[in-house]
Amino acid sequence: MTTSARKTRPIRPGLTRYRVMAYVTGAFLLLLCLEMLLKYVFNGGEAVLGDWIAITHGWIYVIYLVTVVDLWSSLRWPFARLAVLVLAGVVPVLSFVAERRVTREALDGEAERQGRGTTLTA
């Protein structure tokens, strides 16, 4: 039990889950922005494409957060990085940018841990 802190679990499945959700969340956020623009600027507050976009985006974001927390805790990244990833799901386009950085650094970290010492280029 005392040595469990030293064990590392494989990061790839968690990384893949995170990457999928980063793309889905980012895409839905853009769709939501479009709906907000249509709803409040052009349609006086009445839903255009439908409230389902906002509802679905909300729940997708919840799933995204689950994958973020899972990845963050398995990589033992600092707290600040968690905060950035949490925000990345609600700032348009940021989740796509964050996804590229996270993937590169996660794979770099994995390579280092495996003692190969090589860096993968994204």
Place this chain on the structure above:
Amino acid sequence: MSPSFLSTAVRPRWLGLLGLVLALATAFAALGSWQLDRSRDEADAPGIVEPVALRDVLQPQEPLTGDAVGRPIEATGEFTGEPLRVEGRRLDGETGAWVLMAFAVPTGTGTATLPVVRGWVPDDARAPEPPAGTVTITGRLESSEAPTGTTGGSVESVSSADLVNRWGSPIYAGFLVMDSAPAGPMRTIPPVTDDGGFALLNLSYALQWWIFAAFAVFIWWRVVRDAHRHELAALVDNGSS
């Protein structure tokens, strides 16, 4: 003896973080409650409040558009004929009848009949007399129900297709449910809320805020657990060297 999780958790650093996390969780929970309140309000409040003139929304013998249904409407005309009872209508768990009357609306070339539901009365009560002469009434516009035929002084549905046989042409395709204050045994019929009193979007947001609150507490636990394990590992390393 190895230190417990608690001994790590009460260190000033983690207690401070706990305070921050609980403040955040409280704020999230409050946002959840606020969304729940909004969810109830949105379901209760009609979208458009100011009544518009009937002639701006609906012409006699013309179909009712979806936009017009549920709209607050103002109509000027005269109640004519005898009231009809629309039987088998419930209000607050009681059985009774809607009081339906013909309302003659001047159209320039004559008059057209607007079916008007004045209110709801219990089974054993009679409706009070309508106001005489030309009056302006307000209420919401509803689309006609399916025809069921009419007999004597009662009907089972409010259907312009049925009522045109009784009251003659021209007639409006929808009917108006008056929002006037209760008079004697007659009560106002409240609008139907279609999703059980909650607006789905706000209800969904409310649940999500509470999940975020739980997330905040969970993350604190994860951070402290990691710190605790580090402490234990450090102890083991020191002991073995």
